[in-house]
Amino acid sequence: MPELPEPDVAREWLATMTLIRRFEERAGEMYARAKVGGFLHLSIGEEATIVGSARALRDSDYLISTYRSHGHALVRGTPPENVMAELFGRVDGCSGGRGGSMHMFDISRRFMGGYGIVGGNLPIAAGFALSSDLQGTEDVTLCMFGDGASNQGTFGETMNLAALWKLPVVFMVSNNQFGMGTALERHSAVTDLQRKGESFGVPGMRCDGMDVLDTHRVIGAALERAREERQPVLVEALTYRFRGHSMADPEEYRTKEQVAEWRKRDPIALFSERLVAERVLDEAGVAALDEAAVARVDEAVAFADASPFPAPESLYDDVYALGDQVRGWYSVDERTPNVHKGEDERSMDHGDVPGREQYDRHAAGAHESSDDGDDVAASRPADTAQGTGAAG
Amino acid sequence: MAVVRYREALNQALREEMERDERVYLMGEDIGVFNGAYKVTAGLLEQFGEQRVRDTPISENTIVGLGVGSAMTGMRPIVELMTINFSLLALDQIVNHAAHIRYMFGGQVKVPMVIRMPQGAGHQLGPTHSHSFEALFLHVPGLLVAAPSTAADAKGLLKAAIRDDNPVIFIEHEYLYGQRGDVPDDGDHVVDFGEAAIRRAGDDVTLVGISRMAITAERAAQVLADEHDVSAEVIDPRTLRPLDLDTILASVRKTNRCVIVEEGWPHGGVGANLAALIQEQAFDHLDAPVGRVTGADVPMPYSKPLEQIAFPHEPQVVDAALATLRDV
Numbered sequence: 001m002p003e004l005p006e007p008d009v010a011r012e013w014l015a016t017m018t019l020i021r022r023f024e025e026r027a028g029e030m031y032a033r034a035k036v037g038g039f040l041h042l043s044i045g046e047e048a049t050i051v052g053s054a055r056a057l058r059d060s061d062y063l064i065s066t067y068r069s070h071g072h073a074l075v076r077g078t079p080p081e082n083v084m085a086e087l088f089g090r091v092d093g094c095s096g097g098r099g100g101s102m103h104m105f106d107i108s109r110r111f112m113g114g115y116g117i118v119g120g121n122l123p124i125a126a127g128f129a130l131s132s133d134l135q136g137t138e139d140v141t142l143c144m145f146g147d148g149a150s151n152q153g154t155f156g157e158t159m160n161l162a163a164l165w166k167l168p169v170v171f172m173v174s175n176n177q178f179g180m181g182t183a184l185e186r187h188s189a190v191t192d193l194q195r196k197g198e199s200f201g202v203p204g205m206r207c208d209g210m211d212v213l214d215t216h217r218v219i220g221a222a223l224e225r226a227r228e229e230r231q232p233v234l235v236e237a238l239t240y241r242f243r244g245h246s247m248a249d250p251e252e253y254r255t256k257e258q259v260a261e262w263r264k265r266d267p268i269a270l271f272s273e274r275l276v277a278e279r280v281l282d283e284a285g286v287a288a289l290d291e292a293a294v295a296r297v298d299e300a301v302a303f304a305d306a307s308p309f310p311a312p313e314s315l316y317d318d319v320y321a322l323g324d325q326v327r328g329w330y331s332v333d334e335r336t337p338n339v340h341k342g343e344d345e346r347s348m349d350h351g352d353v354p355g356r357e358q359y360d361r362h363a364a365g366a367h368e369s370s371d372d373g374d375d376v377a378a379s380r381p382a383d384t385a386q387g388t389g390a391a392g
Numbered sequence: 393m394a395v396v397r398y399r400e401a402l403n404q405a406l407r408e409e410m411e412r413d414e415r416v417y418l419m420g421e422d423i424g425v426f427n428g429a430y431k432v433t434a435g436l437l438e439q440f441g442e443q444r445v446r447d448t449p450i451s452e453n454t455i456v457g458l459g460v461g462s463a464m465t466g467m468r469p470i471v472e473l474m475t476i477n478f479s480l481l482a483l484d485q486i487v488n489h490a491a492h493i494r495y496m497f498g499g500q501v502k503v504p505m506v507i508r509m510p511q512g513a514g515h516q517l518g519p520t521h522s523h524s525f526e527a528l529f530l531h532v533p534g535l536l537v538a539a540p541s542t543a544a545d546a547k548g549l550l551k552a553a554i555r556d557d558n559p560v561i562f563i564e565h566e567y568l569y570g571q572r573g574d575v576p577d578d579g580d581h582v583v584d585f586g587e588a589a590i591r592r593a594g595d596d597v598t599l600v601g602i603s604r605m606a607i608t609a610e611r612a613a614q615v616l617a618d619e620h621d622v623s624a625e626v627i628d629p630r631t632l633r634p635l636d637l638d639t640i641l642a643s644v645r646k647t648n649r650c651v652i653v654e655e656g657w658p659h660g661g662v663g664a665n666l667a668a669l670i671q672e673q674a675f676d677h678l679d680a681p682v683g684r685v686t687g688a689d690v691p692m693p694y695s696k697p698l699e700q701i702a703f704p705h706e707p708q709v710v711d712a713a714l715a716t717l718r719d720v
Contacts, residue, residue: 124458
């Protein structure tokens with residue numbers, strides 16, 4: 001059994017895992033209340049894979065993840081207020097309300113983003129590592145993805161290139177047993193995922209993704225190997241998500257018994273029991289951490305709710321980097337019967353915003369307390385009603 | 393001025409920008425030891441070494457993705473794709489990632505990279521190596537698109553592309569690689585994006601030629617002058633995003649007629665888009681419907697005579713121009 005870190009460190013790990021858990025639970029509630037749109041993928045059950053790995057990073061290392069990315073932003077220190085505001089589509093969201101649940105980002109903390117395309121983040125991770133190499137820094141990139149991504153072409157292509165060019169990158173496949181609703185043994189001929197990099201020159205390791213200590217230990221060793229030996233490593237973290245793939249998931253592909261079995265190994269319960277057993281915390285201390293997490297998430301919700309929507313005039317902002325922008329038509333605005341504007345981005349005339357009426361209607365509606373009204377249900381994916389139920 | 397081939401002009405641009413900015417580096421299939429499938433990168437490995445001139449495996453999507461990642465973290469990659477058809481393998485990284493990352497992450501990062509690729513028919517390379525996809529990339533907000541038709545523009549636009557902070561799709565042309573042209577050899581020859589070139593002045597009809605078709609349009613203008621006493625103005629937009637629509641509109645307001653010539657397919661093509669913009673902005677100035685001459689609406693055939701009739705030549709452009717002059 002891996003040794004505990006210093007008591008302050010151990011308590012911080014538990015506090016962060018608890019914060020992620022409470023944040024995700026509230027995010028699910030906010031989704032059910034239609035405060036959050038689109039898809040919502042929760043990390044409940046996978047907190048140890050997030051905290052154990054990220055706490056093995058240096059501040060200057062890069063972390064990149066997937067569409068299941070709220071916890072990754074939180075673990076790097078992005079305030080929960082800004083993550084919740086992003087879910088609410090508000091201007092104070094960590095991606096300015098442009099990205100949503102699947103596209104969290106915080107450059108100031110080198111959280112290099114959540115990515116909505118399965119496998120799309122792997123080449124980009126290798127690109128960060130290539131920059132580190134070309135710039136002569138010691139920074140390492142930790143790239144997280146799921147078992148489903150290990151079947152994408154980018155998986156093999158990126159493993160090959162990373163090994164060929166000796167890039168300082170650690171690939172971490174969080175094997176939560178399902179690619180969406182397809183069980184591992186039904187989507188991958190090789191289910192021993194740590195071996196999937198071997199033929200590309202990327203050695204594999206495995207950790208218990210329900211154990212924050214084991215995850216930290218194994219990822220730490222992999223990071224050191226990448227940093228010192230310039231040897232990319234693939235780490236398989238065995239884990240399980242307690243909720244559906246997304247909120248829109250009736251979970252017909254797995255049994256309640258299987259979920260219950262994995263819930264016995266709840267990473268937060270396991271770690272807090274260990275901390276209590278070793279007298280790092282007592283029961284009251286655990287409860288206090290939990291209360292603090294709940295209170296912080298309450299603040300995040302209040303902050304997000306008070307944050308305005310991005311202004312309609314900002315619709316075209318950041319399509320292009322401006323700098324020394326040259327003339328010519330960059331964007332064309334065809335939303336109005338008037339002769340449209342297509343000048344350079346900087347001088348796009350935002351005076352009379354087409355669609356102002358729709359904007360105002362939606363902005364006003366979202367500020368009210370809504371309980372799955374007809375409009376909301378109609379705009380959701382077809383199986384959302386079931387998904388909401390399954391999440392309850 | 394020095395007379396150099398289009399591919400040499402591109403090579404000069406790469407060399408000069410790599411000398412100017414050490415963040416600039418190249419990746420691509422066979423660009424180093426092999427010197428490039430079309431020799432655009434000839435000699436660069438020797439000068440800059442294998443850290444900055446990187447031969448890659450055949451993994452287009454992943455090469456572009458590495459470029460995206462390193463562009464987000466302070467480098468200025470240039471990725472060569474061997475032909476534009478191969479860019480389809482990389483569309484996920486080009487569209488979902490390179491083009492969208494700045495916007496979807498609220499402007500926190502930029503993606504300064506250039507993705508170079510040749511397009512075009514005429515060498516009997518058949519249905520997987522001969523297409524013209526300007527329209528595909530023009531469609532995507534977040535990308536800039538350049539399509540130079542002369543050696544001077546090839547050099548000047550590539551230098552501008554490398555210095556730009558946005559992802560640039562830089563479309564070269566297989567037929568043009570061997571063509572010679574005057575290239576300024578004094579100082580820093582940069583051609584700004586968003587400035588169309590008027591290749592030939594005229595009063596009766598405006599011909600807008602995209603990529604190689606700017607050359608075809610110029611030849612057609614000569615035929616129109618010699619054989620039909622028609623004075624055609626020829627415009628090469630040079631970049632499609634940003635687009636110098638003002639220069640095109642000014643010409644149309646003068647000639648009152650316009651034909652757009654492109655090698656790509658007609659449906660949803662560059663010409664379809666331009667025709668829409670022109671009729672919106674200059675409807676009262678048009679004396680005839682905007683004409684289009686495009687590639688045939690087929691995958692590119694291999695057989696030489698078939699291939700030759702599947703993309704535009706001067707006679708089709710001449711006919712289209714004359715059609716705008718007939719009484720409707």
